[in-house]
Amino acid sequence: MAKTKTQFICQSCGAVHPRWAGRCDACGAWNTIIEDNPTAGIGGGPVQRAPRKGNPVALVALDGESEEAPRISSRIAELDRVTGGGFVRGSAVLVGGDPGIGKSTLLMQAAAALARQGNRVIYVSGEEAIAQVRLRAKRLGAADTQVLLAAETNVEDILATLSHGARPDLVIIDSIQTLWSDLADSAPGTVTQVRTGVQAMIRFAKQTGAAMVLVGHVTKEGQIAGPRVVEHMVDAVLYFEGERGHHYRILRTVKNRFGATDEIGVFEMGDSGLRQVANPSELFLGERNEKAPGAAVFAGIEGTRPVLVEVQALVAPTSLGTPRRAVVGWDSARLSMVLAVLEAHCGVRLGNHDVYLNIAGGYRISEPAADVAVAAALISSLAGLALPVDCVYFGEISLSGAVRPVAHALQRLREAEKLGFGRAFLPAGSAEIGKRSSAGLNELSGLPDLVAAIAGSKPSSQEGHGAD
Template sequence: MSKIKTKYACQSCGYESPKWMGKCPGCNSWNTMVEEIETKSAPNRNTIGSGVKQAALPLTQVASEEEPRYDTTIGELNRVLGGGLVPGSLVLVGGDPGIGKSTLLLQTSFALALNGYKVLYASGEESVKQIKLRADRLDSETPPLYVVAENDMELIEEQIQAIEPDVLIIDSIQTVFHPAIQSAAGSVAQVRETTAQLMRIAKGKGIATFIVGHVTKEGAIAGPRMLEHMVDAVLYFEGERHNTFRILRAVKNRFGSTNEIGIFEMKDRGLAEVANPSELFLAERPVGVAGSTVVASMEGTRPMLVELQALVAPTSFVTARRMATGVDHQRVAMIMAVLEKRIGLMLQNQDAYVNVAGGVRLDEPAIDLAIAVSIASSFRDHPTNPSDVVIGEVGLTGEVRAVSRIEQRIREAAKLGFKRVIVPEKNIRGLELPPDIQVVGVKKVEDALHEVLGG
């Protein structure tokens, strides 16, 4: 008989302790230690692959073959996955409740099933009738899709053995439990064990597997951090409930580039792809208003034009406010310090609000110069030219540094009808430019403000 061990495990980070503690030493979270009774399993229970003993080979003798991919027929999802769904891959999809994770995966199931792939959709949160109602609401052609409402891992594995699907979808991993583990579904031990078993099945049988993961109030995927290390790709589905746009972002991908994004719009009949996000984000851009600047940002391999807005107003507090939405507020504070020290703008008694229109979040340093131009434009109450695009990284000495993939950014600006692009001077060397756009190189922030605002 297997030995039963009692322990306390943190539900946030997986830290284990023989006794209960109010504060977890691993992640400093309070009241997250839960008692678990776990039966020891065999050492080779979760071995990846078929379990057949193999000899080590020199890398030069391993045949290099291009990884085949399943076409999901959803272009934005294919882009985020790196060109399609890889057989045998394990993909984790996380996001806030009600954001559209189940809708996205159900639509993906429909598309794959209509393409001739055998798909098994296992839900631990909805009944089969509820899945059917949601499918009817999406108004999709009913494909040969297998659905099962089950949260017992062993019974799900029996369904996999019987159906032998090409694609498996588990919704969600926090509701699935393994009967050999004496703890509640969603606990650290259950999530770790069920994910390891799904990984063994996916790699051993070549089944492409999606698993849905809930997120914590901080926005991270619930469960042990090891969960993200075990899977091949981690996709976050982001968005706000009052906004119809959703962003699918890859933060880890063993078969493609990271930080790739796909943009969808939530409609009455499900999620619709947004083929040209630049045009979408600039659709409601005001003309002739101070504080509005367009920047060309790279999201993965895709250039995207976004409007940056800034509002600078005298403060009524002792300490001026610095607030930012869609960009790092500490980066905004640094750029304002550069404007005050190097340019001479008296911003210490001014409240500053910076916003990225459309709800997208920008993290790269190439947006620095656009933030500086927007803040200066609002402070001086001088509108920018609506046909200008501003690109560049700002240093602490006021210099404008070169950025990557400048040609792709310029081509995207030319495609959308912009006439001039302000770029770092070092980026101009060797550029092959479109004939209908002017490129101006600047060395310092002061030069950029002179070009865009006339001083």
């Protein structure tokens, strides 16, 4: 008989160690490593018992009929967009975000909206007392709804409460880091307790058909605290993002088994709670200075939604031996690549200049289609020339200086036309798009074409002049 292998798990970060140690090598925490039984928990087998003969299961054809997943619509358009049309019955949704970003506010508004439609909603708070939850509901105008409240952290007591009476349509657990179970001998918030509590809540949701929403804390790196296995267990993972200095918040889909990923919902924080923003492009371009150099409008795509956002760049001479490179809202490594391509293939010397790049409104861009917009903003700031106010930019830049096509070009152009932008700089090969769009297209085969177009845009210069 094979010998049972013993492993040790850090209760702070979930790292697995072959032997016990006083300090975790992964996160640096002290006295957090405990012995773990590999035959229990996630991935573990049943308790030692006599083997039994398995029963065959029925095999079905792949092309059989399938039913649409039953959903509960909150009638909050931005929230329904992110979840794929509403909360699916029997599913588990994990919502993460920084402290104070508005997770509890959004979920209380969603609970009130669902309760007004006649759904049975239970809100379980493990961090606040009943009086605190009621004060928030009164401030949000949700105190008149039939949302049922409970302040409890024990998993067994919560499950007994949910099983008593009629089946709930939606259950909100705020938050999973406060749950603790009698089955796990560790403090609340540790890996074992979080894993055990989430597993019990998901099992209840699958058995009863109730939609389960779990709130999770995030670490300083922006990841949901606890083991990553929690994100694999749930059906959808949503991140609530935003800067404390700005009023808007972005709800982003990272995982969704019942809908599209990378969808975003935009909200604006106010005195009476979160207000949904139907057109986020107008929000991000609301305070735009059209005559300032170094500002380019990027036509981006988030999931299925086109979004226009302003890219701001400042290029200033420096006396330091190593110039500064500061980036907010974009990938710093991507900026270094664009700067290298500009210098190697376009002759734009930025080695003795400080470069500051900012995405307006604190918005974060992850797609490489913003390369052309970033390059246009850098060239505009270096030359001191303001870009055309009715022009948008998008395209991916390769290391050879070529501008590569990107997906959903027609959707980007239609969003730009809707907001009054009549011109666009985009990758070459967009003749088919031009037939279906009324915008004036400037196709770029390489980055030198963009440099020449911006350098030749001086009022006293004629079109066609090359860059210096």
